[in-house]
Every structure is written in structure tokens, then in C-alpha cells.
Amino acid sequence: MAEDLVLDTAIRDWVLIPLSLVMVLIGILRYFVSKLMRTTQSPDSKIIKEGQVVVRARNLRAAAGFIPVKAFRARKVYFTNEENGLLHVPKDQAQNPQAQMFSDPNMAMDMMKKNLSMIIPQTLTFAWVNFFFSGFVAAKIPFPLTQRFRSMLQNGIDLSTVDVSYVSSRSWYFLNLFGLRGLFSLILGEENATDDTQRMMQMSGFGVDPSKSLGAEKDGLDIVQHDWVLPKFEQRAVSVLRKRLSS
Template identity: 85%
Template sequence: MAEDLVLDTPIRDWVLIPLSVVMVLIGVLRYFVSKLMRSFQVPDPKIVKEGQVVVRARNLRAGANFIPPKSFRSRRFYFSNEENGLLHVPKGQSQNAQAAQMFSDPNMATDMMKKNLSMIIPQTLTFAWVNFFFSGFVAAKIPFPLTQRFRSMLQNGIDLSTVNVSYVSSRSWYFLNLFGLRGLFSLILGEENAVDDTQRMMQMGGFGFDPTKNLSAEKDSIDIIQHEWALPKFEQRAEAVLRKLVH
């Protein structure tokens, strides 16, 4: 049977609150450090152009049924024809263009390394601090019952199977703050917080963003669209409404 514990007040004052405050302060400090280490990058005109093409193609798909069939076919041909379509990717184009772009721009790799260092070093030092000073503490209790599957997540560092699953160890509290404070950072620092900035750089700076795949996927989406002009249906609905009003 799981045992219930009585948490001492000094544990709240000297373990739970300090851990939470330190995690918030480290997140804010990491944001400003990464902001100072950020170097200005001139956007690649090719990537910007291809991104705008993808946006225009998506707008065409979204409003396809509101333009006449002939106009839609001409626009689809303009985007996806095999000779000079905006979404057409030549077969001879290198599949390693993303990696080539990364190596051709040393600032991109340097910025990524700075971002990784600004995230890994504080997390490593903080975890060592928590593991050394607060290991083995039961820091808090969740005010609702949980199943046994949550034991490994909430009671990291406590090897007692008789303790109620609702109790949270200090080490688990560290990980919950590490992965759960993103919303708080968005409120404090705005939407442009450090975590989102790193993710955006990975996507738009060449890491995780492959314009070739986006163009090909959008071309396939436009090719398989079944156009159905919505204007005749609107006319029928308008006639039906007028008949009801007359009668």
C-alpha cells in the first residue's frame, strides 16, 4: 500500500522554491546571453523566394474553388508545369543542397554551436547542482491521484515503491521545470523567447528546412486538386432564398 508523507515546511522553503526560482532565472539569463551572442545573418534570397512561392501556391489551393476552372488551370500550369513551373524541381538538382548551404555559410554553423552551448552548459551545471545538493528530497505533492506509470517520471532519484505516486522528487521537479516553463518564458520574454528562437533558426537557417522538399510537396498537392467551382452553387442558393422570400 502506498504511504502518505508529511512534507516539512523547510523543504518547501529551501528546496522547492529555490529550484523553481533558479530555473526561471537561468531561462531568462540564457535568453539574454543567446541574444548577445546572436550574429546578424543576411537572408538567402533563394530561400526567401522559394518560401514566397510556396505561400502563393498554398493560397491558390485554399481559394481554388472561388475562381473559374480556366483561370485555375492556367495558374496550376504556371506553378507546376515540367518546363519552367515555379514549383518544379529539376531532377539534376543536388539532394545535398541543404548541407552544402550550411558549409558555404560558416556563420550558420557558428550560430548553431553558440545556441547549443548556451543551452547545454547551463542545463548541465544546473543538473549537477540539483543532483549534488537536493538529491533524494521529496519536494512536492500533486493534488490529484496518478497511476503507477507516472512513478518513473515523478520520483526520479527515489527508490521506494511504497511512496504514493503523487509525490514529486527534487530531481523530477527539475525536469518538470526544464520542460514545462516554456509558457512562462513566453509570458515574461514574449513570443521571441530563447527556445523558440533556436527552433526557428534550425528551421529557417538551413537546419530542418529543405526548400526542395517543400516545393515538391506543394507541387504534388496542386496536381491532385479536384477543382469544383463554387459560384454555380452560390447562384442556386441565392435563387432558393429569393423564392422563399417571395412566397
């Protein structure tokens, strides 16, 4: 049977509140350090050109029914031609984003700075929590949970008789690490540099491949079925005019 614990108010004052406050302050400090370490890169003309081509192709797909079929086919060939179409990317010119990152020293250095600004504060904070607050039961969740949450909420406490709703100090650290994203968005704005979940996904080194967006837009334009809406407008206008004349 799970045991209920009576938490001392000193744990709230000297463990729970300081740990949460330190996590918020470290997140804000890391945001400003990341801004100072961020390098300004000039926009690549090739990426801008490819983005404009994708926008033009999307506009063509959206407004395909407002132009005649001959004009649509001419524009479609202009974009999707296998020889010199704007959306066609030869296989020998498609570049791996990971290889592009290592070929550009500024991009690789910027990625390393971002990773260091995340790893070093997290390592020091976790060592501080593990040294001073190891074994503390910091809080209790006000609703019942199943046994599957025990490993997530009671990290560092090897007592199977304690109720699952009690949270250890080490688990509270991880909950704050991944749960303060909304608070940082309110304090620092939507585009802040403290999104640890996104940072961990970016640590693999993979970026955005512009050739994939061109290929996806080419496939979308190939399957478009042209349906000219102007004859329908003419028929509708004639029917409306006949109804008014008959009335």
C-alpha cells in the same frame, strides 16, 4: 502499502522554492545570453522568391473557381510544368538541409552557440541540484497517480514504499526544465529562446527544406479539380430575378 510522509516546512523554504526560483532566473539569463550571441543574417533572395511562389500557387488553388478553365490551365502549367515550372525542383538541385547547414559557416556557428547556451547551463544546474538536493522529497502532488509515474517523479529515491504522488528534488528539476515554457512565454514573449523541447529537436541539425514546400504545393495544385462558379452565379441571379418579376 504506500507510506505517507510529513514534509518539513524547511524543505519548502530551502529546497522547493530556491530550486524553482533558480530555474526561472537561469531561463531568463539564458534568453538574454542567447540574444547577445545571436548573429544577424541577411535574408536569402532564393528563399524569399520560393516563398512568394508558394503563396501565389496557394492563391491560385483557393481562387481557381473564379477564373475560366482555360486561364486556370494556363496558370497551372506555368507553375507545374516539368521542364521550367516555378514549382518544379530538379533532383540535382534539391539540397539536403543538413548539408546546407555545414556548407554555411554562419549557420553552423549559430547552431553551435544555441546548443552551448542550452547544454552548459543545464549541466551546471543539474550538477548543483544533484550535489546539494540529492535524496530530498521536495513536494507532493495533490492527486493520486499510478505506479507508472514513479520513475518520472521519484528520480533519485530508491524507496518503493513511498507514495507515487511525492516528487523528489531531481524530478522537480526536470519538471521545471520542461514545464516552465508557459511562464517564459508570459515573461519573455511567445518567441523566446528558452524552449528546451524545441532546442532538443533542433540539435539533430535538420532544418527546413524549401524544395519540400514547393513539391507539396505542386502536388496540391495537380489534384485541383476546376469548377467555374460564374455560371452558377448567373443561374442564381436569373432565378432570383424571375421570382421577383413573378411576385
